[in-house]
Structure formats: structure tokens, C-alpha cells
Amino acid sequence: MGRLSVKRETFKIVTYGCEMNDYDSEIISSILKNEGYEEVFDIEDAKIVVVNGCSVRDHAQKRALGFIQSLKGKKDGKRFIIAGCLAKSLENENIFSDESFIVSTEYKKLPELLKLKNFKEFKINSLGNYSDILRKTDFTLYLPIMKGCNNFCSYCIVPYLRGEEVSFSVDDVIENIKKNINDKTGEIMLLGQNVNSYFYDSYDFVRLLEKVAKEFKDMRIRFLTSHPKDFSPDIVKLMADYENICPHLHLPVQTGSDKLLRLLHRDYTVKDFLEKIDKARKILKDISITTDIMVGLPYENEKDFEDTLKLVLDIEFDDAFMYKFSKRKNTLAYFMEDCDKKVSSSRLKKLIDLQRSVKEKKLKELVGREVEVIVEKVSKKSKKEYYGRDRHNRSVVVNGDDIKINDKVIVQIVQIKGITPYGIKKR
Numbered sequence: 001m002g003r004l005s006v007k008r009e010t011f012k013i014v015t016y017g018c019e020m021n022d023y024d025s026e027i028i029s030s031i032l033k034n035e036g037y038e039e040v041f042d043i044e045d046a047k048i049v050v051v052n053g054c055s056v057r058d059h060a061q062k063r064a065l066g067f068i069q070s071l072k073g074k075k076d077g078k079r080f081i082i083a084g085c086l087a088k089s090l091e092n093e094n095i096f097s098d099e100s101f102i103v104s105t106e107y108k109k110l111p112e113l114l115k116l117k118n119f120k121e122f123k124i125n126s127l128g129n130y131s132d133i134l135r136k137t138d139f140t141l142y143l144p145i146m147k148g149c150n151n152f153c154s155y156c157i158v159p160y161l162r163g164e165e166v167s168f169s170v171d172d173v174i175e176n177i178k179k180n181i182n183d184k185t186g187e188i189m190l191l192g193q194n195v196n197s198y199f200y201d202s203y204d205f206v207r208l209l210e211k212v213a214k215e216f217k218d219m220r221i222r223f224l225t226s227h228p229k230d231f232s233p234d235i236v237k238l239m240a241d242y243e244n245i246c247p248h249l250h251l252p253v254q255t256g257s258d259k260l261l262r263l264l265h266r267d268y269t270v271k272d273f274l275e276k277i278d279k280a281r282k283i284l285k286d287i288s289i290t291t292d293i294m295v296g297l298p299y300e301n302e303k304d305f306e307d308t309l310k311l312v313l314d315i316e317f318d319d320a321f322m323y324k325f326s327k328r329k330n331t332l333a334y335f336m337e338d339c340d341k342k343v344s345s346s347r348l349k350k351l352i353d354l355q356r357s358v359k360e361k362k363l364k365e366l367v368g369r370e371v372e373v374i375v376e377k378v379s380k381k382s383k384k385e386y387y388g389r390d391r392h393n394r395s396v397v398v399n400g401d402d403i404k405i406n407d408k409v410i411v412q413i414v415q416i417k418g419i420t421p422y423g424i425k426k427r
């Protein structure tokens, strides 16, 4: 007797947001697949559409909400799930009276939910602990070591969305890595809103990082994000001692003005920040340092902005994520005085131009040097060129024969085009 083919219900996940949202999408995908649902590439082919959105930044939330609005006209028998921290921020707002829409933060209950005829019957629960389910990509394993945040920076909605900080156990972290790495994994990224405040039993982040580096010697180890007030130079000592801990530190400074740092409740001064960078560079001269900077902050005047530009020049960040401040409801900064929109746009442009010139100057120093690159994919522009990242997290285009994805190659940098280093495989 031939086998009966059972048509499975299809789903598509659309993600708007950061690594945490990507991670959540992996969780949702694995839960639904385990229950027999089939993931499809095209939204048209999906019966269930999951919109996993971020609400930390106004821009990301607007894009996700715009996308959701556009779906309302194309129902076609589809059902829609809104997930991620966007769901958390919408849970008390009755904006979707439609029974084909549901806002859910409780992913493990999704299969149960999908059995409901009418989504309105569902009651929302809070975000759970999903440290046991991991994101798998071909190359990087993203692994949250904690969730939530206790800092309450005055502009940030994360503590309200993701709740109190909870560190996952060391054993869970190690076991989860073992369970989820495969022969394609080359890198482990430890994630947390503030990894420096990780604490479980007697393990702080420095001890956890060392343990992971020792257990997984063949993997590159990275981490995101560090808070300047909690960051300890001992982490840089580990980078110097363990070759597999990448010499890259992402330390979001946010602004170069002490007045604004106080207003943002960041709990450090520009001097503290400079001293920490100085210590880090004394331990590891070649460390790569990247940051986040906002402009157009409430009460930001020309002097504050000039202080930020000065800091960029003083520190010479290897790279920076720069953006305009946007107000988030339910945060303290929501009630503060706005900066003029035109002024903040022009400040952002000035800042981006300055940082780009700093980055170009630093990249030029790389020409002639050899760097270790792990090849991640074929370059979009040419099949003869490969794209990878070096230990400092710089994107590098590699030319050469006999290159395969996941190869670890030594590359000599021959030129910088725009802000991308190009190199030739040496061995």
C-alpha cells in the first residue's frame, strides 16, 4: 500500500529587529516544525504568518506595524501571530479586534493556540525562559546567557518588555552549546542586554567566558552587549590569554556629554569611559572597539554634540552604530524636551561622516598586514570573491583559489575599497 501524503499547514516568520528577535524567530520556527508545521519561503504560500517585531526602537516598531497593517487587506484564509517584544508592548492595547490576529508572547503555547478557532479566546502570558531552545545558523551559534535588564536607562524600554535580569546556569549554557554546535559552527556569540552583570552561583561573566573558551577551543567566542559601568578589563586579559576569544569589544557609550549621560541614567562619566578604554588598550593594544551613539537627545545642545564628536576623535572607534534618539512610551525620556528634528538629522550626518573618516584611517593601517578570516559566504558581487570576518569582527573580502565556506584562512590585506578591506588568501 502506498504511503498517504499528509498536507501540512504552512507558516512564514517575518522578523523585524535585533539578534534577540532573530533568536526568538528560531525558537518559534523550531516549536512549529516540531509540531509538524511546514516553514515556507513565500508569504503567499503561508497559512500562518508570524510577525516577530522589536519595539525597542520607534523606527523598527513602525516598520513592523506598517507591515501588519498591510496584511489586513490580504487575509486569504491566513492567520497572523504577532510575537517578540512588539507583542509585549501591544498586549494591553486592543488594536487588533480581528479574530484572525493574535498577539502572543508565550511561544511554547503556539501549537495549542493554533488549534483555537477564534484567537480572541486566548489570554496572554509573560515571556518565558527559553534557554533550552537555541538558534542555529550555519556559522554563528547565538546563545543568550541571561535575559532582562535591571538598569532602567531613561530612554530604554527593554526592562519593561523583557523584565528583570535573570542569568542562566553555567551548566545550561555549556550543555546548550554542546547540544547545538555542529560541523558548520565556527563561532559562539554569548548574548545578554548587559553580559557584564551575568552572575550565577559563584560565576561572573569573566569566569563564564573563560570556561566557554576552554571547553570550546576550536570555536571563536564573542559576546554582546557590555555596559560601560560594569565592564571589567579582566575580560580583555582573557582576550589576551585565549586566542579563541575574539579581541573585539562593543561598548555603547551613547553620548560624549556628561550632562546627557546623567540624564540617561547611564551611571558613568566620559572620564570613566576613557579610562576603561585606556586600560583595555594597555592590555591589548590591537583590540577593536565599537560603540553605539545617539544624537538629538533631549536637552542636547551644540556643546553636548561637540563633546560627542570630540570623544569619537579621542577614542577612534573601529566602528559605531549611530542613530537619532526616538522617544519610547513608558520611559522617563518620553517626558523630556525634544531636540529639533532638523538639528538632530544634521548632527547625525556630521557624526556619521566623522566616524567614517576615523574608520577609513584605521582600516588603511591594515594594508599589508595578515589577518585570520573565517569564510562565511560567497560575495554577492562575484563568485570568485568570498566574504568573511576577521577576529576583530571586520568584514573582509577574500580572493583566492580553493576556498570553501567555513575555511579559516590567513589573508593579506591588499587594499581598502570604501570601508571594506580586500585581501588575498596566503594560506
Ligand code: SF4
Binding pocket: 149, 150, 151, 152, 153, 156, 157, 158, 159, 193, 194, 227
Ligand atoms: S542597559 Fe541596555 S537594555 Fe538595559 S536599560 Fe540600559 S540601554 Fe536598555
